[in-house]
Amino acid sequence: MANSSGSKAVIKRAKVAPTFTGRVRQARRIYRELGEVYPYAHPELDFENxxxxxxxxxxxxxxxxxxxxxxxxxxxxxxxxxxxxxxxxxxxxxxxxxxxxxxxxxxxxxxxxxxxxxxxxxxxxxxxxxxxxxxxxxxxxxxxxxxxxxFGVPGITVDTHFQRLVRDRWRWTDETEPDKIEAAVAGMFPRKEWTDLSHRVIFHGRRICHARKPACGACPIAALCPSYGVGETDPEKAEKLLKYEKGGFPGQRLNPPPGYPGRAAPPLGGAA
The missing domain is CATH 1.10.340.30 (Hypothetical protein; domain 2)
Structure with a gap:
């Protein structure tokens, strides 16, 4: 994160929106940015049926x-x-x-x-x-x-990564129980986006916004985050904190691997 003169860019922590409408706008902006960062977000478990x-x-x-x-x-x-x-x-x-x-x-x-x-x-x-x-x-x-x-039926997956980001880091909701977090976030997005939202948030939590040492200085949505600074802000040090799982690889951390089709396979079953 450097400007044209070579100096490090200054990132300010985003403010938490005081109203529900404001939080919805912030949440949807983060979602859109995550879509640019992880256009290939998909389920990382291998399955055929x-x-x-x-x-x-x-x-x-x-x-x-x-x-x-x-x-x-x-x-x-x-x-x-x-x-x-x-x-x-x-x-x-x-x-x-x-x-x-x-x-x-x-x-x-x-x-x-x-x-x-x-x-x-x-x-x-x-x-x-x-x-x-x-x-x-x-x-x-x-x-x-x-x-x-x-089955192609939209749903929100509230795992530990999802909970940490939407509640603790981005402050979309104050709810603490998974079912209530699911309901709160569902009310902020169109139903058709629920599954992709889950994939994008979980991808980000696994790769960059970790529980113990978030890589704030290497985060592409740092300027939108109200918790910026809870982790390492130095870009070079933050880069070393990035984690790679299936679909993650040094040198191309924000892009899919060569030959990756770009999206997850279509649903295997019919709608409920």
Whole structure:
């Protein structure tokens, strides 16, 4: 962040809008800027169908998407359908998913949800929120991930990154419970934008606006942020704090990798 004379640009912390209308305007401006920064934002879990996405999302708790992506190929090769996983030996499943952590609890959840799919939904993942949240280990966050990315039904995914940014860093809402945060943010954006909003915010939280050491000096939306300065503001030092996961790579941190198609694959299922 330097001006034409080579000196470092001065960034001032943005003020929090005093009214709801003002916060909505700020929020939508940040959303638009994130769209310029992450036009390729997409779900970072690998999946080929709604069942795989559902299981992978449950497995992603308390671990990284990369670790889940390294684990699921063997799991789905052995148990490709809900019927298969429902009938699995729990000890065998535990060994397959052990690298993701909390493998015993996750095994109970994914076998349990598979049994519920088999018994209550003909082995198919339902495309409605009220049905998804009846499955073991599936809450609104997981349900919205599945609906938005496997069925094309807009949803807001309130994970830890989303909560940190919209509540603590950008001050879009004062709510602290995930369901209330979801409702508050949903009221600030058109429904059709909810899924893309989730992807963009989560991408930013994973790559730049970290929980412990946000890279403020390397943040492309620093001028819009009311929390600018809580992290490292020196551009060179901040650059070293950037993190890269799938789709992130040194030297091209704001652009998709060579050959990336530019957008996530279209929804796999139909609308609910």
């Amino acid at each position: 709604p069942f795989q996405l559902l299981v992978a999302t449950v497995m992603s708790a308390q671990t990284t998407d990369l670790r889940v992506n390294q684990t699921t190929p063997a799991l789905f090769a052995k148990y490709p359908t809900a019927d298969d996983l429902a009938a699995a030996d729990p000890q065998e499943v535990e060994e397959l998913i052990r690298p993701t952590g909390f493998f015993r609890a996750k095994t109970r959840s994914i076998i349990g949800l598979s049994a519920a799919l088999r018994d209550n939904f003909g082995g198919e993942v339902p495309g409605r929120l009220k049905d998804l949240v009846t499955l073991p280990g599936v809450g609104r966050k997981t349900a919205n991930v599945v609906l938005g990315n496997a």
